[in-house]
Amino acid sequence: MLDDFLVRAALAGLGVAVAVAPLGCFVVWRRMAYFGDATSHAALLGVALALAFDLPIFGGVLVIALAMALLLTLLTGKGVSGDSILGVLAHAALAFGLVAVSFLPGVRVDLMGYLVGDILAVSKPDLAVIWAGALAVLGLVAARWSALLSATLSPDMARAAGVDPQKEQFILTLALAITVAVAIKVVGALLIAALLIIPAAAARPLSRAPETMAAAAMIIGAASALGGLLVSFALDTPTGPTIVCIAAVIFALTRVVQAGRA
Amino acid sequence: MTALLETSDLTLAYHGRTVLSDVNLTLAPGEIVTIVGPNGSGKSSLIRALIGALSPAKGHVTRKPGLRIGYVPQSLAIDPSLPMTVARFLNLPRRIGSAQVAETLRQAGVPDLARHQMTALSGGQFQRVLLARALLGDPDILILDEATQGLDQPGTAQFYQQIETVKRQKGCAVLMVSHDLHVVMAASDRVLCLNGHVCCEGTPEIVASAPAYRALFGTGTQGALALYRHQHTHSHGPECDHTHEAAE
Structure with missing residues:
Protein backbone atom coordinates (compact mmCIF):
# COMPACT_ATOMS: atom_id res chain seq x y z
CA MET A 1 0.00 0.00 0.00
CA LEU A 2 2.85 2.36 0.89
CA ASP A 3 4.27 1.74 -2.57
CA ASP A 4 1.62 4.02 -4.01
CA PHE A 5 2.92 7.61 -3.99
CA LEU A 6 -0.62 8.95 -3.52
CA VAL A 7 -1.11 6.87 -0.38
CA ARG A 8 2.23 8.09 1.02
CA ALA A 9 1.27 11.68 0.18
CA ALA A 10 -2.11 11.28 1.86
CA LEU A 11 -0.54 9.80 4.99
CA ALA A 12 2.09 12.55 5.13
CA GLY A 13 -0.50 15.30 4.70
CA LEU A 14 -2.88 13.76 7.22
CA GLY A 15 -0.13 13.23 9.79
CA VAL A 16 1.14 16.77 9.65
CA ALA A 17 -2.24 18.52 9.38
CA VAL A 18 -3.81 16.58 12.26
CA ALA A 19 -0.82 16.68 14.59
CA VAL A 20 -0.13 20.39 14.29
CA ALA A 21 -3.77 21.53 14.60
CA PRO A 22 -3.75 21.77 18.44
CA LEU A 23 -0.40 23.60 18.31
CA GLY A 24 -2.00 25.88 15.72
CA CYS A 25 -4.71 26.75 18.27
CA PHE A 26 -2.03 28.04 20.64
CA VAL A 27 -0.41 30.01 17.84
CA VAL A 28 -3.81 31.69 17.26
CA TRP A 29 -4.65 32.20 20.95
CA ARG A 30 -1.24 33.67 21.76
CA ARG A 31 -1.16 35.80 18.61
CA MET A 32 1.99 34.13 17.38
CA ALA A 33 1.05 34.10 13.69
CA TYR A 34 4.06 36.16 12.66
CA PHE A 35 6.23 34.25 15.07
CA GLY A 36 5.25 31.09 13.18
CA ASP A 37 5.93 32.82 9.88
CA ALA A 38 9.41 33.94 10.90
CA THR A 39 10.28 30.51 12.26
CA SER A 40 9.12 28.67 9.15
CA HIS A 41 10.84 31.10 6.78
CA ALA A 42 14.09 30.32 8.56
CA ALA A 43 13.65 26.73 7.40
CA LEU A 44 15.16 27.56 4.02
CA LEU A 45 18.40 28.58 5.72
CA GLY A 46 18.31 25.19 7.44
CA VAL A 47 17.94 23.48 4.08
CA ALA A 48 20.96 25.35 2.69
CA LEU A 49 22.99 24.46 5.77
CA ALA A 50 22.03 20.79 5.60
CA LEU A 51 22.87 20.52 1.90
CA ALA A 52 26.17 22.38 2.30
CA PHE A 53 27.35 20.10 5.11
CA ASP A 54 25.70 16.97 3.74
CA LEU A 55 23.43 16.57 6.74
CA PRO A 56 19.84 15.31 6.78
CA ILE A 57 17.42 18.07 5.75
CA PHE A 58 15.21 17.35 8.75
CA GLY A 59 18.07 17.92 11.19
CA GLY A 60 19.30 21.11 9.53
CA VAL A 61 15.83 22.64 9.44
CA LEU A 62 15.09 21.60 13.03
CA VAL A 63 18.26 23.22 14.36
CA ILE A 64 17.82 26.49 12.43
CA ALA A 65 14.08 26.75 13.20
CA LEU A 66 14.73 26.18 16.90
CA ALA A 67 17.56 28.74 16.89
CA MET A 68 15.32 31.25 15.13
CA ALA A 69 12.42 30.66 17.52
CA LEU A 70 14.66 31.07 20.56
CA LEU A 71 16.18 34.25 19.12
CA LEU A 72 12.68 35.63 18.54
CA THR A 73 11.61 34.77 22.08
CA LEU A 74 14.70 36.51 23.43
CA LEU A 75 14.27 39.65 21.32
CA THR A 76 10.52 40.10 21.68
CA GLY A 77 10.82 39.58 25.45
CA LYS A 78 13.27 42.48 25.77
CA GLY A 79 10.86 45.31 25.15
CA VAL A 80 11.73 45.73 21.47
CA SER A 81 8.59 46.20 19.41
CA GLY A 82 7.58 42.64 18.63
CA ASP A 83 5.85 43.48 15.40
CA SER A 84 8.78 45.07 13.60
CA ILE A 85 11.32 42.57 14.96
CA LEU A 86 9.17 39.72 13.64
CA GLY A 87 8.79 41.47 10.30
CA VAL A 88 12.52 42.04 9.97
CA LEU A 89 13.50 38.53 10.95
CA ALA A 90 10.79 36.75 8.94
CA HIS A 91 11.84 38.36 5.68
CA ALA A 92 15.55 38.45 6.45
CA ALA A 93 15.49 34.71 7.16
CA LEU A 94 13.77 34.05 3.84
CA ALA A 95 16.16 36.29 1.90
CA PHE A 96 19.28 34.84 3.50
CA GLY A 97 17.91 31.36 2.90
CA LEU A 98 17.33 32.04 -0.81
CA VAL A 99 20.79 33.53 -1.18
CA ALA A 100 22.42 30.69 0.74
CA VAL A 101 20.75 28.07 -1.45
CA SER A 102 22.02 29.85 -4.59
CA PHE A 103 25.61 29.33 -3.40
CA LEU A 104 25.19 25.58 -3.43
CA PRO A 105 26.91 23.88 -6.36
CA GLY A 106 24.99 21.89 -8.93
CA VAL A 107 21.43 21.93 -10.10
CA ARG A 108 20.25 19.29 -7.61
CA VAL A 109 18.51 21.87 -5.41
CA ASP A 110 14.84 22.07 -6.25
CA LEU A 111 14.08 25.45 -4.72
CA MET A 112 10.37 25.32 -5.54
CA GLY A 113 10.10 22.04 -3.68
CA TYR A 114 11.33 23.63 -0.46
CA LEU A 115 9.28 26.79 -0.87
CA VAL A 116 5.89 25.20 -1.59
CA GLY A 117 6.50 21.59 -0.63
CA ASP A 118 6.75 18.38 -2.60
CA ILE A 119 4.30 16.05 -0.96
CA LEU A 120 4.00 13.73 -3.96
CA ALA A 121 7.70 12.90 -3.63
CA VAL A 122 7.47 11.72 0.00
CA SER A 123 9.47 8.50 0.39
CA LYS A 124 8.96 5.79 3.00
CA PRO A 125 11.82 7.12 5.20
CA ASP A 126 10.36 10.63 4.80
CA LEU A 127 7.03 9.30 5.96
CA ALA A 128 8.62 7.74 9.03
CA VAL A 129 10.33 11.03 9.95
CA ILE A 130 7.14 13.03 9.33
CA TRP A 131 5.03 10.74 11.51
CA ALA A 132 7.61 10.59 14.28
CA GLY A 133 7.79 14.38 14.32
CA ALA A 134 4.03 14.78 14.10
CA LEU A 135 3.48 12.40 17.02
CA ALA A 136 6.15 14.24 19.03
CA VAL A 137 4.37 17.58 18.46
CA LEU A 138 0.97 16.12 19.30
CA GLY A 139 2.38 14.39 22.38
CA LEU A 140 4.14 17.52 23.66
CA VAL A 141 1.04 19.67 23.35
CA ALA A 142 -1.28 17.01 24.78
CA ALA A 143 0.97 16.31 27.77
CA ARG A 144 1.25 19.99 28.71
CA TRP A 145 -2.26 20.98 27.62
CA SER A 146 -3.55 22.40 30.92
CA ALA A 147 -0.31 24.15 31.82
CA LEU A 148 -0.06 25.63 28.32
CA LEU A 149 -3.62 26.92 28.54
CA SER A 150 -2.98 28.49 31.95
CA ALA A 151 0.18 30.19 30.76
CA THR A 152 -1.67 31.45 27.70
CA LEU A 153 -4.46 32.99 29.78
CA SER A 154 -2.17 34.83 32.18
CA PRO A 155 1.53 34.22 32.89
CA ASP A 156 1.26 35.73 36.38
CA MET A 157 -1.82 33.74 37.33
CA ALA A 158 -0.15 30.59 36.02
CA ARG A 159 2.89 31.39 38.15
CA ALA A 160 0.75 31.83 41.26
CA ALA A 161 -0.79 28.40 40.54
CA GLY A 162 2.62 26.76 40.27
CA VAL A 163 3.02 26.71 36.47
CA ASP A 164 6.23 28.12 34.97
CA PRO A 165 5.13 30.19 31.94
CA GLN A 166 8.66 30.35 30.53
CA LYS A 167 8.92 26.58 30.46
CA GLU A 168 5.58 26.36 28.66
CA GLN A 169 6.73 28.98 26.17
CA PHE A 170 9.81 26.87 25.47
CA ILE A 171 7.68 23.76 24.94
CA LEU A 172 5.62 25.63 22.35
CA THR A 173 8.80 26.88 20.70
CA LEU A 174 10.19 23.36 20.52
CA ALA A 175 6.93 21.98 19.11
CA LEU A 176 6.90 24.76 16.53
CA ALA A 177 10.45 23.98 15.41
CA ILE A 178 9.63 20.26 15.01
CA THR A 179 6.51 21.23 13.06
CA VAL A 180 8.54 23.36 10.67
CA ALA A 181 11.03 20.54 10.15
CA VAL A 182 8.38 17.94 9.27
CA ALA A 183 6.00 20.21 7.37
CA ILE A 184 8.52 21.68 4.93
CA LYS A 185 8.19 18.56 2.73
CA VAL A 186 4.39 18.78 2.81
CA VAL A 187 3.54 22.45 2.23
CA GLY A 188 6.95 24.13 1.99
CA ALA A 189 8.59 26.90 4.00
CA LEU A 190 6.27 29.62 2.73
CA LEU A 191 3.03 27.97 3.82
CA ILE A 192 3.81 26.11 7.06
CA ALA A 193 2.36 28.90 9.18
CA ALA A 194 -0.83 28.73 7.09
CA LEU A 195 -1.23 25.07 7.99
CA LEU A 196 -0.95 26.03 11.67
CA ILE A 197 -3.23 29.04 11.69
CA ILE A 198 -6.00 28.47 9.17
CA PRO A 199 -7.54 25.22 10.51
CA ALA A 200 -7.47 26.64 14.07
CA ALA A 201 -9.03 29.93 12.99
CA ALA A 202 -11.65 28.05 10.95
CA ALA A 203 -12.51 25.95 14.02
CA ARG A 204 -13.11 28.97 16.26
CA PRO A 205 -16.75 29.72 15.32
CA LEU A 206 -17.64 26.05 15.86
CA SER A 207 -16.25 25.85 19.40
CA ARG A 208 -17.27 26.74 22.93
CA ALA A 209 -14.25 25.25 24.70
CA PRO A 210 -10.53 25.04 23.89
CA GLU A 211 -10.65 21.25 23.57
CA THR A 212 -13.48 21.31 21.03
CA MET A 213 -11.60 23.95 19.07
CA ALA A 214 -8.50 21.72 18.93
CA ALA A 215 -10.60 18.72 17.84
CA ALA A 216 -12.41 20.74 15.18
CA ALA A 217 -9.09 22.10 13.93
CA MET A 218 -7.78 18.52 13.59
CA ILE A 219 -10.82 17.51 11.53
CA ILE A 220 -10.56 20.61 9.35
CA GLY A 221 -6.82 20.00 8.92
CA ALA A 222 -7.47 16.41 7.85
CA ALA A 223 -10.21 17.46 5.42
CA SER A 224 -7.91 20.11 3.94
CA ALA A 225 -5.03 17.68 3.48
CA LEU A 226 -7.14 15.00 1.78
CA GLY A 227 -9.28 17.48 -0.16
CA GLY A 228 -6.20 19.39 -1.31
CA LEU A 229 -4.53 16.20 -2.51
CA LEU A 230 -7.61 15.14 -4.52
CA VAL A 231 -8.17 18.57 -6.05
CA SER A 232 -4.52 19.03 -6.98
CA PHE A 233 -4.55 15.58 -8.60
CA ALA A 234 -7.69 16.40 -10.57
CA LEU A 235 -6.64 19.92 -11.63
CA ASP A 236 -2.89 19.28 -11.81
CA THR A 237 -2.08 22.11 -9.37
CA PRO A 238 0.79 22.25 -6.80
CA THR A 239 -0.39 20.14 -3.85
CA GLY A 240 0.89 22.15 -0.86
CA PRO A 241 -0.75 25.43 -1.91
CA THR A 242 -3.92 23.55 -2.87
CA ILE A 243 -4.15 22.10 0.66
CA VAL A 244 -3.88 25.62 2.08
CA CYS A 245 -6.52 26.85 -0.42
CA ILE A 246 -8.98 24.21 0.76
CA ALA A 247 -8.33 25.18 4.40
CA ALA A 248 -8.92 28.84 3.51
CA VAL A 249 -12.23 27.97 1.83
CA ILE A 250 -13.33 26.06 4.95
CA PHE A 251 -12.29 29.09 7.04
CA ALA A 252 -14.49 31.34 4.90
CA LEU A 253 -17.40 28.90 5.22
CA THR A 254 -17.28 28.68 9.02
CA ARG A 255 -17.12 32.49 9.24
CA VAL A 256 -20.19 32.73 7.02
CA VAL A 257 -21.98 30.21 9.25
CA GLN A 258 -21.03 32.30 12.29
CA ALA A 259 -22.22 35.53 10.68
CA GLY A 260 -25.50 33.79 9.77
CA ARG A 261 -26.05 32.78 13.40
CA ALA A 262 -25.32 36.21 14.86
CA MET B 1 2.20 32.51 65.15
CA ILE B 69 -1.76 31.68 47.43
CA GLY B 70 -4.99 32.77 45.76
CA TYR B 71 -4.16 35.51 43.27
CA VAL B 72 -6.64 37.90 41.68
CA PRO B 73 -4.94 39.91 38.91
CA GLN B 74 -5.65 43.50 37.95
CA SER B 75 -7.33 42.37 34.80
CA LEU B 76 -7.13 39.54 32.36
CA ALA B 77 -7.39 40.01 28.63
CA ILE B 78 -8.73 36.81 27.08
CA ASP B 79 -8.14 36.77 23.35
CA PRO B 80 -11.49 36.49 21.52
CA SER B 81 -10.03 33.61 19.54
CA LEU B 82 -9.91 31.50 22.70
CA PRO B 83 -13.28 29.92 23.52
CA MET B 84 -13.54 29.38 27.26
CA THR B 85 -16.47 28.73 29.54
CA VAL B 86 -16.34 29.80 33.17
CA ALA B 87 -16.34 26.15 34.29
CA ARG B 88 -13.40 25.27 32.02
CA PHE B 89 -11.52 28.34 33.22
CA LEU B 90 -11.91 27.24 36.83
CA ASN B 91 -10.57 23.79 35.89
CA LEU B 92 -7.16 25.27 35.01
CA PRO B 93 -4.45 24.28 35.60
CA ARG B 94 -5.85 21.43 37.70
CA ARG B 95 -9.07 19.53 37.10
CA ILE B 96 -11.71 20.01 39.77
CA GLY B 97 -15.20 18.55 39.84
CA SER B 98 -18.37 20.35 38.82
CA ALA B 99 -19.46 20.31 42.48
CA GLN B 100 -16.37 22.33 43.40
CA VAL B 101 -16.98 24.70 40.49
CA ALA B 102 -20.50 25.35 41.78
CA GLU B 103 -19.23 25.81 45.35
CA THR B 104 -16.48 28.28 44.53
CA LEU B 105 -18.80 30.30 42.26
CA ARG B 106 -21.32 30.44 45.10
CA GLN B 107 -18.64 31.70 47.50
CA ALA B 108 -17.66 34.40 45.03
CA GLY B 109 -21.29 35.47 44.71
CA VAL B 110 -21.90 34.38 41.10
CA PRO B 111 -23.57 30.95 41.38
CA ASP B 112 -25.15 30.73 37.91
CA LEU B 113 -22.28 31.49 35.56
CA ALA B 114 -20.62 28.08 35.05
CA ARG B 115 -21.75 27.62 31.45
CA HIS B 116 -21.20 31.21 30.30
CA GLN B 117 -18.39 32.21 27.95
CA MET B 118 -15.68 34.22 29.75
CA THR B 119 -15.71 36.91 27.06
CA ALA B 120 -19.47 37.43 27.51
CA LEU B 121 -19.25 38.40 31.21
CA SER B 122 -19.69 41.91 32.59
CA GLY B 123 -16.78 43.55 34.38
CA GLY B 124 -18.15 42.75 37.83
CA GLN B 125 -18.96 39.15 36.91
CA PHE B 126 -15.52 38.70 35.42
CA GLN B 127 -13.73 39.89 38.58
CA ARG B 128 -15.87 37.58 40.70
CA VAL B 129 -14.96 34.65 38.50
CA LEU B 130 -11.30 35.58 39.01
CA LEU B 131 -12.03 35.68 42.75
CA ALA B 132 -13.73 32.26 42.52
CA ARG B 133 -10.63 30.89 40.81
CA ALA B 134 -8.37 32.33 43.50
CA LEU B 135 -10.49 30.68 46.19
CA LEU B 136 -9.97 27.20 44.75
CA GLY B 137 -7.49 25.15 46.72
CA ASP B 138 -8.42 26.90 49.93
CA PRO B 139 -5.75 29.62 49.98
CA ASP B 140 -3.95 30.76 53.15
Missing part, protein backbone atom coordinates in the same frame (compact mmCIF):
# COMPACT_ATOMS: atom_id res chain seq x y z
CA THR B 2 4.44 32.12 62.11
CA ALA B 3 4.27 34.59 59.26
CA LEU B 4 2.71 33.54 55.97
CA LEU B 5 4.89 35.81 53.91
CA GLU B 6 7.91 37.81 54.81
CA THR B 7 10.18 40.10 52.84
CA SER B 8 13.54 41.28 54.07
CA ASP B 9 15.21 44.30 52.48
CA LEU B 10 13.40 43.45 49.25
CA THR B 11 14.56 45.54 46.30
CA LEU B 12 12.98 45.18 42.87
CA ALA B 13 14.17 46.37 39.48
CA TYR B 14 13.02 46.34 35.86
CA HIS B 15 15.72 46.48 33.20
CA GLY B 16 18.23 47.70 35.76
CA ARG B 17 16.00 50.50 37.05
CA THR B 18 15.07 50.22 40.71
CA VAL B 19 11.32 50.51 41.23
CA LEU B 20 11.10 49.57 44.89
CA SER B 21 13.73 49.40 47.60
CA ASP B 22 14.21 47.87 51.04
CA VAL B 23 10.74 46.60 51.78
CA ASN B 24 10.36 44.73 55.03
CA LEU B 25 6.90 43.27 55.18
CA THR B 26 5.43 40.54 57.35
CA LEU B 27 2.00 39.04 56.84
CA ALA B 28 0.36 37.12 59.67
CA PRO B 29 -2.47 34.59 59.20
CA GLY B 30 -5.91 36.18 58.99
CA GLU B 31 -4.67 39.74 58.54
CA ILE B 32 -6.05 42.24 56.04
CA VAL B 33 -3.31 44.46 54.68
CA THR B 34 -3.83 47.13 52.05
CA ILE B 35 -1.12 48.61 49.90
CA VAL B 36 -1.69 52.13 48.62
CA GLY B 37 0.52 54.37 46.54
CA PRO B 38 0.54 56.49 43.41
CA ASN B 39 1.00 55.06 39.92
CA GLY B 40 4.50 53.72 39.40
CA SER B 41 5.14 53.44 43.13
CA GLY B 42 6.02 49.75 42.89
CA LYS B 43 2.72 48.26 44.12
CA SER B 44 2.27 45.79 41.32
CA SER B 45 5.97 44.92 41.32
CA LEU B 46 5.72 44.04 45.01
CA ILE B 47 2.73 41.80 44.31
CA ARG B 48 4.52 40.09 41.45
CA ALA B 49 7.53 39.45 43.67
CA LEU B 50 5.29 37.98 46.38
CA ILE B 51 3.68 35.51 43.97
CA GLY B 52 7.08 34.62 42.53
CA ALA B 53 6.67 36.21 39.10
CA LEU B 54 9.49 38.72 39.66
CA SER B 55 12.86 37.83 41.18
CA PRO B 56 14.28 40.25 43.74
CA ALA B 57 17.24 42.38 42.70
CA LYS B 58 18.26 42.30 46.35
CA GLY B 59 16.83 40.85 49.56
CA HIS B 60 14.48 37.91 49.99
CA VAL B 61 10.88 36.82 49.90
CA THR B 62 10.19 34.03 52.37
CA ARG B 63 7.00 32.02 52.06
CA LYS B 64 5.73 29.69 54.75
CA PRO B 65 6.43 26.15 53.49
CA GLY B 66 3.40 24.88 51.57
CA LEU B 67 1.81 28.32 51.46
CA ARG B 68 -1.28 28.39 49.26
CA ILE B 141 -3.77 34.18 51.61
CA LEU B 142 -5.71 36.07 48.96
CA ILE B 143 -3.65 38.55 46.98
CA LEU B 144 -5.59 41.13 44.98
CA ASP B 145 -3.89 43.55 42.61
CA GLU B 146 -6.30 46.45 42.03
CA ALA B 147 -9.00 43.90 41.43
CA THR B 148 -11.74 46.52 41.07
CA GLN B 149 -10.19 48.47 38.24
CA GLY B 150 -12.87 49.10 35.65
CA LEU B 151 -15.76 48.61 38.08
CA ASP B 152 -18.08 51.47 38.94
CA GLN B 153 -18.51 52.65 42.54
CA PRO B 154 -21.39 50.34 43.53
CA GLY B 155 -19.63 47.46 41.80
CA THR B 156 -16.44 48.21 43.70
CA ALA B 157 -18.23 48.41 47.04
CA GLN B 158 -20.03 45.13 46.37
CA PHE B 159 -16.78 43.46 45.38
CA TYR B 160 -15.09 44.45 48.64
CA GLN B 161 -18.11 43.30 50.63
CA GLN B 162 -17.68 39.96 48.90
CA ILE B 163 -14.01 39.88 49.91
CA GLU B 164 -14.97 40.55 53.54
CA THR B 165 -17.59 37.80 53.44
CA VAL B 166 -15.08 35.37 51.99
CA LYS B 167 -12.49 36.36 54.55
CA ARG B 168 -14.94 35.80 57.41
CA GLN B 169 -15.94 32.38 56.08
CA LYS B 170 -12.49 31.12 55.16
CA GLY B 171 -10.29 32.93 57.66
CA CYS B 172 -7.61 33.55 55.07
CA ALA B 173 -5.29 36.55 55.11
CA VAL B 174 -5.92 39.25 52.50
CA LEU B 175 -3.33 41.44 50.85
CA MET B 176 -4.70 43.96 48.42
CA VAL B 177 -3.50 46.80 46.31
CA SER B 178 -6.05 49.52 45.88
CA HIS B 179 -6.80 52.92 44.51
CA ASP B 180 -10.12 53.02 46.32
CA LEU B 181 -8.71 54.27 49.59
CA HIS B 182 -11.83 55.30 51.40
CA VAL B 183 -13.55 51.99 50.57
CA VAL B 184 -10.69 49.76 51.58
CA MET B 185 -8.99 51.45 54.48
CA ALA B 186 -11.74 50.96 57.00
CA ALA B 187 -11.67 47.19 56.62
CA SER B 188 -7.88 46.89 56.81
CA ASP B 189 -5.86 45.86 59.83
CA ARG B 190 -2.83 47.53 58.38
CA VAL B 191 -2.06 49.90 55.53
CA LEU B 192 1.24 50.12 53.72
CA CYS B 193 1.91 53.29 51.79
CA LEU B 194 4.42 52.87 48.96
CA ASN B 195 6.29 55.32 46.82
CA GLY B 196 9.41 53.56 45.59
CA HIS B 197 9.91 52.48 49.19
CA VAL B 198 7.67 52.12 52.23
CA CYS B 199 6.63 55.69 53.05
CA CYS B 200 4.70 54.76 56.13
CA GLU B 201 2.70 51.91 57.56
CA GLY B 202 0.39 51.11 60.42
CA THR B 203 -3.31 51.02 61.22
CA PRO B 204 -5.53 52.95 58.82
CA GLU B 205 -5.85 55.77 61.39
CA ILE B 206 -2.11 56.10 61.87
CA VAL B 207 -1.38 56.04 58.15
CA ALA B 208 -4.19 58.44 57.29
CA SER B 209 -2.78 60.99 59.70
CA ALA B 210 0.89 60.42 58.84
CA PRO B 211 2.49 63.42 57.13
CA ALA B 212 4.04 61.20 54.45
CA TYR B 213 0.65 59.82 53.55
CA ARG B 214 -0.98 63.24 53.57
CA ALA B 215 1.73 64.56 51.33
CA LEU B 216 0.93 61.79 48.89
CA PHE B 217 -2.83 61.69 49.04
CA GLY B 218 -4.03 64.86 50.68
CA THR B 219 -6.48 64.74 53.57
CA GLY B 220 -10.00 63.62 54.17
CA THR B 221 -12.28 62.10 51.55
CA GLN B 222 -10.57 64.05 48.79
CA GLY B 223 -7.58 61.80 49.32
CA ALA B 224 -8.35 59.57 46.39
CA LEU B 225 -8.59 62.58 44.07
CA ALA B 226 -5.09 63.69 44.95
CA LEU B 227 -3.71 60.41 43.76
CA TYR B 228 -2.46 61.58 40.39
CA ARG B 229 -1.07 64.89 41.63
CA HIS B 230 1.57 63.23 43.72
CA GLN B 231 4.55 65.40 44.62
CA HIS B 232 8.01 63.92 44.59
CA THR B 233 9.27 66.53 46.95
CA HIS B 234 7.10 65.59 49.89
CA SER B 235 8.72 65.51 53.31
CA HIS B 236 8.55 62.75 55.87
CA GLY B 237 7.39 62.95 59.44
CA PRO B 238 9.56 61.99 62.37
CA GLU B 239 8.36 58.34 62.29
CA CYS B 240 9.97 57.84 58.89
CA ASP B 241 13.71 57.59 59.13
CA HIS B 242 14.54 56.95 55.50
CA THR B 243 15.39 59.20 52.60
CA HIS B 244 13.92 59.54 49.17
CA GLU B 245 16.97 58.96 47.00
CA ALA B 246 16.23 55.29 46.35
CA ALA B 247 12.87 56.04 44.80
CA GLU B 248 14.00 58.50 42.19
